[in-house]
Amino acid sequence: MTEEIKDIPIIIEERESKNAGASESYWQIVRKQFKKNKLAVWSLRIIMLFAIIALLSDFIANERPLMCTYQGNTYFPVFKGIAVDWGLGEWQDDFKNITWKDLEYESVIWPPVPYLPQNLDVLNSNSVSPMDDQEVESTRWKHWLGTDEIGRDVLSGMIHGTKTALLVGLISMGIAALIGILMGSLAGYFGDDKLKMTIASIILNVMALFFGIFYGFGNRSYTLGEAMAEGMGAVAVELVISFTIIIVLLLLANLFAKVLSNIPLLSKKVTIPLDIIISRLIEIMVSVPTLFLIISISATVEKPSVAIVMVIIGLTSWTGIARFMRAELLRIRRLEYVEAAKALGYNELRTIVKHAIPNALSPVLIAIAFGIAAAILIEATLSFIGIGMPAEEITWGSMLAMSRQTPSAWWLAIFPGLAIFITVTVYNLVGEGLTDAIDPKQKK
Amino acid sequence: MLKYIITRLLIFIPTLVAISLLTFIISINTPGDPVDSMLNQSSNTGQSSDKLASEQAYIEQRAKLGLDKPLFYFSITNATYSDTLYRVHKKSHRETLEKLSFKYGDWPQIANYYSLIKKFENQLFLLNVSDDLAEDYRKLKEFTNSLYTTADEKTATTIISNIDFIVNGDKEFIPVRPNFTALQKAIISIVQNQSPHQHYIPKFIWYGFDNQYHNWISDFIVGDFGISYKDKRPVSSVLWDALQWTVLLSTLSIILAYLVAIPLGIKTAVDKGSKTEKSITATLFMLYSLPNFWIATLLIIFLCGGDYLDLFPPAFSLGKLPESAPFWDRFFDTTHRLVLPVFCLTYASFAFISRQMRGGMLNVIEQDFIRTARAKGLKENTVIWKHALRNSLIPIITLFANVFPLAISGSFVIEFIFSIPGVGKLTLEALTARNYPIVYTVLMFTAILTLIGNLVADLLYAFVDPRISFSSGKK
Numbered sequence: 030m031t032e033e034i035k036d037i038p039i040i041i042e043e044r045e046s047k048n049a050g051a052s053e054s055y056w057q058i059v060r061k062q063f064k065k066n067k068l069a070v071w072s073l074r075i076i077m078l079f080a081i082i083a084l085l086s087d088f089i090a091n092e093r094p095l096m097c098t099y100q101g102n103t104y105f106p107v108f109k110g111i112a113v114d115w116g117l118g119e120w121q122d123d124f125k126n127i128t129w130k131d132l133e134y135e136s137v138i139w140p141p142v143p144y145l146p147q148n149l150d151v152l153n154s155n156s157v158s159p160m161d162d163q164e165v166e167s168t169r170w171k172h173w174l175g176t177d178e179i180g181r182d183v184l185s186g187m188i189h190g191t192k193t194a195l196l197v198g199l200i201s202m203g204i205a206a207l208i209g210i211l212m213g214s215l216a217g218y219f220g221d222d223k224l225k226m227t228i229a230s231i232i233l234n235v236m237a238l239f240f241g242i243f244y245g246f247g248n249r250s251y252t253l254g255e256a257m258a259e260g261m262g263a264v265a266v267e268l269v270i271s272f273t274i275i276i277v278l279l280l281l282a283n284l285f286a287k288v289l290s291n292i293p294l295l296s297k298k299v300t301i302p303l304d305i306i307i308s309r310l311i312e313i314m315v316s317v318p319t320l321f322l323i324i325s326i327s328a329t330v331e332k333p334s335v336a337i338v339m340v341i342i343g344l345t346s347w348t349g350i351a352r353f354m355r356a357e358l359l360r361i362r363r364l365e366y367v368e369a370a371k372a373l374g375y376n377e378l379r380t381i382v383k384h385a386i387p388n389a390l391s392p393v394l395i396a397i398a399f400g401i402a403a404a405i406l407i408e409a410t411l412s413f414i415g416i417g418m419p420a421e422e423i424t425w426g427s428m429l430a431m432s433r434q435t436p437s438a439w440w441l442a443i444f445p446g447l448a449i450f451i452t453v454t455v456y457n458l459v460g461e462g463l464t465d466a467i468d469p470k471q472k473k
Numbered sequence: 474m475l476k477y478i479i480t481r482l483l484i485f486i487p488t489l490v491a492i493s494l495l496t497f498i499i500s501i502n503t504p505g506d507p508v509d510s511m512l513n514q515s516s517n518t519g520q521s522s523d524k525l526a527s528e529q530a531y532i533e534q535r536a537k538l539g540l541d542k543p544l545f546y547f548s549i550t551n552a553t554y555s556d557t558l559y560r561v562h563k564k565s566h567r568e569t570l571e572k573l574s575f576k577y578g579d580w581p582q583i584a585n586y587y588s589l590i591k592k593f594e595n596q597l598f599l600l601n602v603s604d605d606l607a608e609d610y611r612k613l614k615e616f617t618n619s620l621y622t623t624a625d626e627k628t629a630t631t632i633i634s635n636i637d638f639i640v641n642g643d644k645e646f647i648p649v650r651p652n653f654t655a656l657q658k659a660i661i662s663i664v665q666n667q668s669p670h671q672h673y674i675p676k677f678i679w680y681g682f683d684n685q686y687h688n689w690i691s692d693f694i695v696g697d698f699g700i701s702y703k704d705k706r707p708v709s710s711v712l713w714d715a716l717q718w719t720v721l722l723s724t725l726s727i728i729l730a731y732l733v734a735i736p737l738g739i740k741t742a743v744d745k746g747s748k749t750e751k752s753i754t755a756t757l758f759m760l761y762s763l764p765n766f767w768i769a770t771l772l773i774i775f776l777c778g779g780d781y782l783d784l785f786p787p788a789f790s791l792g793k794l795p796e797s798a799p800f801w802d803r804f805f806d807t808t809h810r811l812v813l814p815v816f817c818l819t820y821a822s823f824a825f826i827s828r829q830m831r832g833g834m835l836n837v838i839e840q841d842f843i844r845t846a847r848a849k850g851l852k853e854n855t856v857i858w859k860h861a862l863r864n865s866l867i868p869i870i871t872l873f874a875n876v877f878p879l880a881i882s883g884s885f886v887i888e889f890i891f892s893i894p895g896v897g898k899l900t901l902e903a904l905t906a907r908n909y910p911i912v913y914t915v916l917m918f919t920a921i922l923t924l925i926g927n928l929v930a931d932l933l934y935a936f937v938d939p940r941i942s943f944s945s946g947k948k
Contacts, residue, residue, distance in 0.1 A: 243675050248551060251572060309484070313491045316923040318878055318916075320885065321900075325912055328904040331504040406764055413766050414889055414901060429770060433890070436774045446767035454762040461758075 069462020154180030204343025213354025230286035241275030327417025357389030398460035738830025
């Protein structure tokens with residue numbers, strides 16, 4: 030008898046390890062299937078290319094030389110500029126308030142595009158076409174994609190716009206994925222019947238949440254507002270402090286709840302229908318028209334900024350991911366191996382985290398790929414209609430909007446639009462490729 | 474079935490309350506003062522030059538808009554917050570006072586300080602000053618006014634010392650000196666007797682039912698959506714005018730999209746693998762990813778006058794033809810102007826719908842009953858159109874849920890680009906002009922229509938697929 034019981038866990042362990050093997054080979058299958066789809070593979074390469082352009086945008090298009098020898102000394106002004114932007118250095122007096130182009134260097138290496146998007150080339154203002162003769166010293170200084178009304182280089186704007194587009198896509202979807210995975214797993218894992226709390230812990234948690242929000246946000250609203258004016262770094266620090274306050278209070282509440290649960294009256298357990306609560310929340314979120322909501326919220330922001338747009342897109346687009354996650358977890362919870370592990374007294378949470386969530390993540394990946402495409406499109410739309418994005422920020426959408434004022438400048442309409450189109454398409458193609466690769470019907 | 478519909482309708486209520494709260498929260502956090510923005514429109518009447526009159530106008534306008542009420546039924550705040558703060562008229566003053574009381578923790582003193590500034594300012598305005606002091610007098614008024622929006626001790630002290638310098642600089646300012654000394658004393662006493670720890674104590678204030686949210690939502694329910702700040706017309710009438718264009722535009726594009734998309738989706742599904750199918754599918758994918766505001770911009774640049782072709786009028790610009798013009802002339806003129814916007818609205822959605830249709834059809838075609846139907850010797854057309862179609866419509870129906878909200882707000886960007894006076898353009902203009910009653914009404918309506926759309930989609934599901942039943946719980 031005892032021997033038999035000993036045997037079972039071994040079988041289960043074997044099963045689990047087989048399962049682990051299967052989940053590995055599952056990803057291998059996905060990769061193999063994905064690689065079969067040439068279009069998707071090429072799209073992924075284009076995304077990587079764009080990512081490289083975005084990362085190196087300061088080195089590809091910049092008003093400062095990459096390297097120069099000036100009055101006997103060698104400088105690396107692009108690097109220096111980045112260091113100064115990060116607060117790690119300061120310009121020496123020679124280089125303060127100068128036009129880099131006009132300095133007389135002994136030797137100099139310029140970036141491929143020697144302009145920043147906001148540089149005004151007065152000689153080539155009023156939208157000079159790439160085909161026309163430009164007022165430049167040599168082809169080195171040519172505006173390959175023309176200029177806009179006030180003489181800003183279009184190619185440089187395109188290159189730096191890549192950074193904004195990809196950042197918006199990645200960060201907003203990162204936020205959405207974080208919220209969506211958390212909400213979806215909570216709803217799917219606990220369902221309507223599995224979250225049982227004692228009355229003491231419910232009361233204490235609600236109180237902790239109330240005081241957490243009160244001290245973390247209500248009482249710090251002015252501090253947070255000041256940080257908002259200071260910049261993203263300050264906001265991040267203040268938010269961390271606020272959330273720490275909430276988390277500490279919640280931890281304290283749960284500690285107390287443990288103690289108080291010894292009192293018979295407070296130790297009664299109540300089931301919390303978490304699935305219903307989260308599903309209702311998702312339903313509410315879905316019935317709000319996202320683009321409209323984003324536009325209205327960004328219109329209420331006093332000082333528009335890209336960061337706020339990212340956060341708003343992230344906060345409004347997590348529902349799809351949460352739905353996928355919830356459905357997958359509900360399905361997986363009923364699967365044999367999870368049930369078996371539970372029956373044998375394995376920690377269910379551990380089983381779920383270790384085996385179920387990785388499996389559930391694959392549909393989430395598809396949602397993220399399509400979501401990035403949608404987020405980039407929303408950002409472009411916002412810049413295009415001029416709501417929510419700062420006016421001085423040069424993005425693909427804002428350049429496209431400029432073409433509305435100068436209809437004769439076809440280059441202002443074609444190139445930024447093409448960039449938006451290609452980016453959206455490649456992300457959609459990758460999403461498509463992932464769907465094909467992950468869809469079990471196609472698996473052979 | 475009926476029970477299901479009733480449960481769904483009951484769920485509407487909390488959802489709508491949540492959405493209305495969301496809308497309301499957005500509305501009260503909007504920067505700028507709605508009363509000011511409404512008065513600025515009529516400031517050319519010349520009344521605003523008189524300070525007292527303009528203040529009176531402000532108070533009246535605020536009462537007219539119902540903004541002199543507390544915001545909500547209750548408020549959870551800190552102990553320094555006064556439950557009478559909402560009675561202060563100016564939004565910017567309220568904000569300053571809130572911050573001051575948060576910082577120094579003693580509302581009665583802050584209130585006293587505020588009334589002393591007012592007293593001092595009023596007396597200042599009654600003062601008659603000789604011409605050579607005009608510059609000082611103007612500065613004095615400016616400094617005093619800036620006190621209203623200063624919640625920071627250092628800045629306030631600087632301003633006070635500036636005022637001090639002017640007030641004690643000339644004999645003509647003697648009458649205002651006693652009030653100014655009182656003001657100075659008040660500020661010192663606030664700083665000396667501060668109790669900033671007060672704001673760590675939470676406080677609950679109950680305002681009762683006569684509040685802004687309650688009035689707004691109960692008006693909304695009976696169909697009174699408020700008054701547009703811009704032209705002072707009722708929102709419902711402004712919205713109705715715009716709605717006609719949007720509905721026309723959306724209906725046309727939706728019908729066209731479905732007309733093209735369904736046959737195309739079926740065709741590509743049936744001919745799966747053929748060369749034409751592959752190219753059609755690829756084109757559809759491209760169309761689906763093409764941002765329609767880009768295409769619209771390109772079309773305007775290349776087809777609407779400008780330097781290239783001149784096939785269509787450059788802007789929508791309605792009403793070029795007088796009402797008296799023959800109906801058919803007006804009809805053709807409008808149609809001519811609608812071609813491009815409808816095209817732009819249609820192509821993306823038709824690409825999307827046909828892709829869904831194709832997916833649904835492919836799923837069905839591989840199933841056994843289709844094979845059976847073919848084996849029975851039914852004609853291919855009968856198999857496809859009679860047996861497969863009904864079952865492949867399910868994914869299309871989900872999309873149908875979007876039709877309702879789309880009909881109101883779907884054409885934002887297109888209306889903006891082609892300047893069609895529809896709901897989208899109206900809303901965008903309202904947003905930039907901070908004309909919020911319109912924004913909230915549109916937001917609420919779109920949400921309601923989305924809810925209805927989802928319900929209709931669920932019901933249609935059951936209609937198309939008899940296997941789905943609602944009686945045995947949801948899932």
